Amino acid sequence: MRGRAVLTGEHFMHGDHACTEGAIAAGCRFFAGYPITPSTEIAERIAQRLPEVGGVFIQMEDEIASILAIIGASAAGARAMSATSGPGFSLMMENIGLAVMMEIPIVIVDVQRGSPSTGLPTLPGQADVMQARWGSHGDYAIAAYAPWSPQEMFDLTVLAFNVADRFRIPVMVMSDEVVGHMVERVVIPPEEQIPRWERKRPTVPPENGFRPFLAEDDDLVPPLVHAGEGYRVHFTGLTHDERGYPDMSAETHHRLVTRLVEKVRRNADAMVRYEGYGLEDARIVVISYGCTARSARRAVAQARAAGIPAGLLRLISLWPFPEKPLRDLARQAEAFIVAEMNLGQMICEVERYVAQPVIGVNHAGGAMIPPAPILETIEEVANRGAHIGRRKASTG
Amino acid sequence: MAHTLVAEKHPLDDLIRTDRMPHIWCPGCGIGIVMRCYAQAILESGIPVEQHVIVSGIGCAARTPGYMNLDSYHTTHGRPIPFATGLKLVKPELMVTVFSGDGDLAAIGGNHLIHAARRNVDIKVICINNFNYGMTGGQVGPTTPLGAKTTTTPYGNPEYPFNLPYLLAAAGAVFVSRWTAIHARQVKEDILYTFHKPGFTFIEVLAPCPVGFGKSNNLDEGVEEMWLYRRRCVPAGRVPEETPWEALQVDLREERPIVVGRFVDEDRPVYRPVRLEDKPSEHRG
Numbered sequence: 001m002r003g004r005a006v007l008t009g010e011h012f013m014h015g016d017h018a019c020t021e022g023a024i025a026a027g028c029r030f031f032a033g034y035p036i037t038p039s040t041e042i043a044e045r046i047a048q049r050l051p052e053v054g055g056v057f058i059q060m061e062d063e064i065a066s067i068l069a070i071i072g073a074s075a076a077g078a079r080a081m082s083a084t085s086g087p088g089f090s091l092m093m094e095n096i097g098l099a100v101m102m103e104i105p106i107v108i109v110d111v112q113r114g115s116p117s118t119g120l121p122t123l124p125g126q127a128d129v130m131q132a133r134w135g136s137h138g139d140y141a142i143a144a145y146a147p148w149s150p151q152e153m154f155d156l157t158v159l160a161f162n163v164a165d166r167f168r169i170p171v172m173v174m175s176d177e178v179v180g181h182m183v184e185r186v187v188i189p190p191e192e193q194i195p196r197w198e199r200k201r202p203t204v205p206p207e208n209g210f211r212p213f214l215a216e217d218d219d220l221v222p223p224l225v226h227a228g229e230g231y232r233v234h235f236t237g238l239t240h241d242e243r244g245y246p247d248m249s250a251e252t253h254h255r256l257v258t259r260l261v262e263k264v265r266r267n268a269d270a271m272v273r274y275e276g277y278g279l280e281d282a283r284i285v286v287i288s289y290g291c292t293a294r295s296a297r298r299a300v301a302q303a304r305a306a307g308i309p310a311g312l313l314r315l316i317s318l319w320p321f322p323e324k325p326l327r328d329l330a331r332q333a334e335a336f337i338v339a340e341m342n343l344g345q346m347i348c349e350v351e352r353y354v355a356q357p358v359i360g361v362n363h364a365g366g367a368m369i370p371p372a373p374i375l376e377t378i379e380e381v382a383n384r385g386a387h388i389g390r391r392k393a394s395t396g
Numbered sequence: 397m398a399h400t401l402v403a404e405k406h407p408l409d410d411l412i413r414t415d416r417m418p419h420i421w422c423p424g425c426g427i428g429i430v431m432r433c434y435a436q437a438i439l440e441s442g443i444p445v446e447q448h449v450i451v452s453g454i455g456c457a458a459r460t461p462g463y464m465n466l467d468s469y470h471t472t473h474g475r476p477i478p479f480a481t482g483l484k485l486v487k488p489e490l491m492v493t494v495f496s497g498d499g500d501l502a503a504i505g506g507n508h509l510i511h512a513a514r515r516n517v518d519i520k521v522i523c524i525n526n527f528n529y530g531m532t533g534g535q536v537g538p539t540t541p542l543g544a545k546t547t548t549t550p551y552g553n554p555e556y557p558f559n560l561p562y563l564l565a566a567a568g569a570v571f572v573s574r575w576t577a578i579h580a581r582q583v584k585e586d587i588l589y590t591f592h593k594p595g596f597t598f599i600e601v602l603a604p605c606p607v608g609f610g611k612s613n614n615l616d617e618g619v620e621e622m623w624l625y626r627r628r629c630v631p632a633g634r635v636p637e638e639t640p641w642e643a644l645q646v647d648l649r650e651e652r653p654i655v656v657g658r659f660v661d662e663d664r665p666v667y668r669p670v671r672l673e674d675k676p677s678e679h680r681g
Contacts, residue, residue: 003672029486051669054671056486057670061507061508062507064475064478065507068475068478068479068482068508069485071482072478072479072481073482073483073485073486074482075479075482076483077486077487078486080482080486095475098475102469227469227490228446228447228449229446231467232445232465232467234413234461234469234470235468235470236469236470238470245415
């Protein structure tokens with residue numbers, strides 16, 4: 001019996017399950033993974049769901065095998081995903097670089113837990129966000145999204161597949177244990193309303209002289225050839241020229257790596273997502289993401305009710321970083337507060353774009369940061385001026 | 397008028413990326429022989445060239461996909477088998493061959509090797525065993541014989557090597573054979589045979605590496621190792637009834653026979669992902 005791919009309707013749904021349904025609705029038909037708390041429910045549900053829709057589920061021997069299997073599956077033409085948490089995410093790092101270099105789209109979900117090492121397997125963290133950006137060796141660029149609700153576990157998983165396919169990059173969904181294990185209202189739209197961005201595919205037939213890594217369009221994305229289509233294409237993690245052939249020259253290397261990074265920079269507008277709350281008149285801007293943004297929103301609401309001109313910039317895309325709204329806010333704000341469940345990661349990115357004091361509200365993980373310490377920080381800044389920050393950005 | 401011995405075209409030309417020649421392999425290396433066997437087997441397979449896919453990891457043998465005019469994937473060190481697994485499961489109609497070396501497949505990728513064999517996923521593995529890490533200049537590997545000298549075992553290798561056919565048979569491969577670079581005909585025949593043998597198949601080919609391994613083990617010339625194979629190789633009797641698995645251990649230092657042949661050729665249900673439209677009886681095999 002075949003099941004429905006898109007479970008259109010209103011649901012009271014677990015975050016990890018919403019992620020699974022987002023993947024299936026987006027057309028994911030291959031999942032390879034390894035059990036790890038707190039992401040296991042994604043694997044469990046997709047193991048049940050994929051066979052219903054003609055997809056492939058395989059539990060691999062480790063997370064290294066899992067990421068390779070999804071890269072191989074995607075090279076054959078499938079939308080493919082894996083889900084993991086910190087320790088498994090670390091094991092995947094080397095081959096994020098392979099997907100970048102081969103320009104094979106993949107989606108990885110990291111339901112973050114307390115870390116480093118084995119850390120707090122059943123409790124939340126947000127300390128993998130820099131690893132998502134920089135974890136593999138070398139210069140490269142990817143996209144990463146931070147859902148704050150089961151609804152966004154669905155929506156952002158769909159977006160992750162679209163961005164991955166459209167730009168031929170790995171895309172991460174950087175969830176956390178709170179959002180992954182949260183049960184909340186999830187609205188799944190009708191199938192025809194699920195957005196779908198297709199892979200760019202070759203428009204010429206296989207012939208000698210086809211250059212599979214030649215990016216002729218302004219978006220710097222070359223058309224993607226799948227295995228078995230007769231193009232007889234070479235994919236390698238080595239530095240390669242437009243033919244896909246290894247070329248150990250500094251010129252080719254610079255040209256390739258620059259294109260891979262520029263590809264994301266140039267198309268950032270299509271990938272960046274953020275949400276504002278009370279920003280119109282905000283003098284104190286709180287920046288947060290994932291589960292922590294839920295507390296930040298409460299704190300900002302309480303501050304505004306008390307007459308403090310506070311606002312929230314919620315980062316939905318962590319990478320590319322929403323620098324444009326931040327630059328705009330730098331013209332009106334007196335101070336920025338960055339609330340995150342780590343000891344100061346995205347705050348570094350905020351400091352890059354603003355000259356005002358940037359104050360961190362941090363916790364190493366294990367429990368949600370409640371609204372109170374965020375509200376207290378807002379009040380402190382409001383009461384004593386903007387120059388009392390624990391962290392200050394250098395000006396200029 | 398003199399006869400010309402130059403052919404306009406070789407039957408394998410279409411399968412080789414001639415614009416990538418010369419290759420990186422050293423004089424006396426055995427990898428090229430095996431690549432030629434693979435190409436010949438493709439030609440004779442009756443399977444359209446477009447349906448053949450070659451996947452490798454890192455190392456000298458793993459450069460082979462770059463020279464084959466096929467859909468080719470040169471992945472990371474140790475990882476061709478899980479990559480090939482994902483690719484094959486999405487497009488089962490493709491003939492997916494993993495062509496890599498002993499260090500890549502049995503050391504860094506050893507876990508994937510045994511698990512793919514256990515699953516009996518339908519991929520064809522050709523493992524060039526040259527007893528060392530050739531590309532990095534001749535370090536000890538998982539197949540380096542006990543006592544052999546390498547750049548990282550200057551006093552002799554203190555570790556026992558893997559007996560790869562024994563390992564693969566234990567892990568569940570449905571076809572396991574071993575030949576050497578001097579057995580070009582048998583290697584080609586076995587590759588061709590495994591193209592039509594469903595399941596996880598494993599062919600080990602012992603190959604000279606005069607620059608990496610030979611130089612410090614009195615095998616400075618590739619041809620010396622080929623002579624050694626010719627002198628010492630003996631075909632296996634039925635394994636394990638006539639030839640015990642332990643006899644398959646290779647020891648290049650001693651005048652012991654090197655056992656070659658087909659050791660395993662059996663039928664076992666091939667791994668297939670669960671499909672709900674299948675009848676239950678079709679889930680396996």
